[in-house]
Amino acid sequence: MPPKAKVSSKAKEAASKTKEPEAPPPKTANERTAQRYYQTNPCEKRREEVGLHGLTPTERQTWANAFFLPLIVSKEVLLSHKSDREFWKQVGKESLPVRRLSRARKQHHAWGRDRHGRDVGELSPEDFDRRSLQQARLAALEALHSRFVQRRELAGLRLTRPGSSDSAAHEDVTPEEVEEDRQRRKEMAALKSELYGEKMGTYAQDPEWDDVTPIPADEPEGALAAIAYPDDYAEAISYLRAVMAAEEYSPRTLRLTEHVISLNAAHYTVWLYRFKIVQALDLSIPDEIEWLNQVSLENLKNYQIWHHRQLLLDHYHAQISANADADALKKLARSESEFLRLILDEDTKNYHVWSYRQSLVRKLGLWTPQELAATQSFIEDDVRNNSAWHHRFFLVFCDPAASTPGCHATEHDPAVPAETVDREVRYAQEKAALAPQNQAAWNYLRGVLAKGARPLASAEEFAARFVEGVGEGEGREKVRSSHALVFLADVWVEKGEKEKAALYLSRLAEKWDPIRAGYWNYRKQQIAA
Incomplete structure (x- = not known):
């Protein structure tokens, strides 16, 4: 047998020259994509550098074979049997990949941007792979979540399973499945925040609220001063609008009002809605007041809290009065007085508290020496406490047992005993002497004299001491x-x-x-x- 021609070795040598040099490890996902493109497209990088006519005959043949390979595999290009055998012989010799990456229309693939606004293609390969796994995990969770929602909707409609008898209805989702989906949504929210910076609100994560379509704030387009609500508050308020529009009074709406109040205790509408819920569900007023106590201590200057408390007091008083429950009335008076003492220790001049205290006295008939003594102690502690002076005047001159109903504060009241007027004149003068520049005591003195139909001149000698x-x-x-x-x-x-x-x-x-x-x-x- 004649020896093989030496041309074979030359061909191998020429073929070896077509191999691309080893590239350094990629630093970004874009670089890795480019390397993979050139690895699956032999001689492409060389062609881009010198052009098709700049390639050697061997390189040009390799490039052409790589170009036509996908077309021949997909039978878009048909060859004769002989040409086909020769073509595949060349493919095998050059180890050409059957599948190859296509050239992107742009310089880099559009991977998008991450939550920080960075081009995802500029991430390191390790970070890119980790992000890809997170995206795959999110897609799987969303598929499971969609299936859960579909199952629950079908169960609610009582539709039959495909292929089952008409009597075989879908089973309701179990509490365990609901909790599983709740945890699933939390993971989805974390992934969306990590990947895209999207925030999935608390209520959007809770299966209990899936039947509610939130109503967002209707801000006019291009508003000069649009309110920048925090995301959690905006979501809670949007759900609040929805349930209020539907006039829903349920335990979950009660919890929603508690959440909104924790975010903004001055939201007056949510307080009115909460009271309607308490009424509709016939909830325990003492329990509601106990909850309200803590909220009050955390929001001392809030007016809406005390209006809500006033509504609760009126509602509860009507209930226990109708039942002639004297013990409940005493318990209410004792607990409310104790709480007012507690909160006035924190803020002795809180107008809302003193206003509510007046209402409490009227409602529960607390015209007692104990109430007068408690008020006097505030004046003793701070003679300039105008609210305490006002409450003392109210207790002394508005007591139904010793005053004329409907008599104005600055009018003479013949029902007020003379000894009461004498006592209050002495008290006002005593406190005015302690702090002559304190207007509260002087105003109180004027009011007492008016109630007793006594001229200002009756206190002329006292006033002259300071002038x-x-x-x-x-x-x-x-x-x-x-x-x-x-x-x-x-x-x-x-x-x-x-x-x-x-x-x-x-x-x-x-x-x-x-x-x-x-x-x-x-x-x-x-x-x-």
Whole structure:
């Protein structure tokens, strides 16, 4: 047998020259994709560099074989038997890949951007692979979630299974399956946040709320000052709008109101809705008040809380009064008084609390020495506590047992005992002497005198203790209380001594209360008229 021609070795040598040089490890997903493209498209990189006519004959043959290989495999190009055998012989010799990557239309594949706005193609291969696994996991979870939702909808409709008898209805989903889907949604939310920066709200994750279509805020397009709600608050409010529109009163809506209140306790609408739920479900008022106590301590200045408490008090009082439950009334009075003491320890001048306290006294008839003593203790602690002074006046002069119903606060009330007026005059004067510049005590004194139909002049001697030498020069004029000066000016008006009253008002405007000079000058004009 003749020896093989040496041309064979030359062919192998030429073929070896067509192999691409080893590329360095890729640093990004885009680089790895490019390397894979060139690995599955022999001589393509060389062609891009020198052009088709710049390739050697061997390289050009290899490139052509690689180009036509997919077309021949898919039978888009048909060859004769001889040509086909020769072609596949060349494919085998050059180890050409049957499948190859196609050239992307753009320089890099559009992988999109991650939650930080970075091009996903610029991630390291390791990070890219990890992201791909997360995307696959998310797709699997979404498929399972869709199946759960479909099963539950079919169960709700009581539709039959395909191929089953008409009596074989879908089984309801079990609580375990609901909990499983709840956990599944939490994982989906975490993956969406990690992959795309999308936030899946608490209610969107909860199967219990799948039947509710949230109603988002209707912000006009291009609004000048659109409210930037936090995501969790915006979601909760959108579900609140939906259930309110549907007039749903259920345990889950009660929990929803609690959540919204925890986010924004000043949302007055949610409080009104919550009270309707309490009424509709006939919930325990003491339990609701117990919950409200903690909310109140966390939101001391909130008005809506106290309005809600007022509604609860009225509702509960009507219930226990209808049942003639004296023990329940006593228990309510005791618990409410104790809580008011607790919250006033935190904020002694809270207007809303004192206003509610007045209502509580009226509703439960707490015209007691204990209530008066408790109020007096606040004045003893802080003589400038206007709210405590107001409550004392209310207790003393609005008690149905010792006052005329409907009598105005500044009107004479013949039903008030003279000894009560005497006692309150002494009390007001005692506290005014402790803090002469405290307006609360002087206003209280005026109110007491009006209730007893006593002239201001009856307290002239007391007021004169704080004023000396008015109009007698800077060296002799001494005023320890501008409120006493005003009081005496009104005394002179009452007595008809207009010039003296005008002098006192002038000194107030010029020296002792110039910030209200306009008012004191106006008073002078009124006297002159």
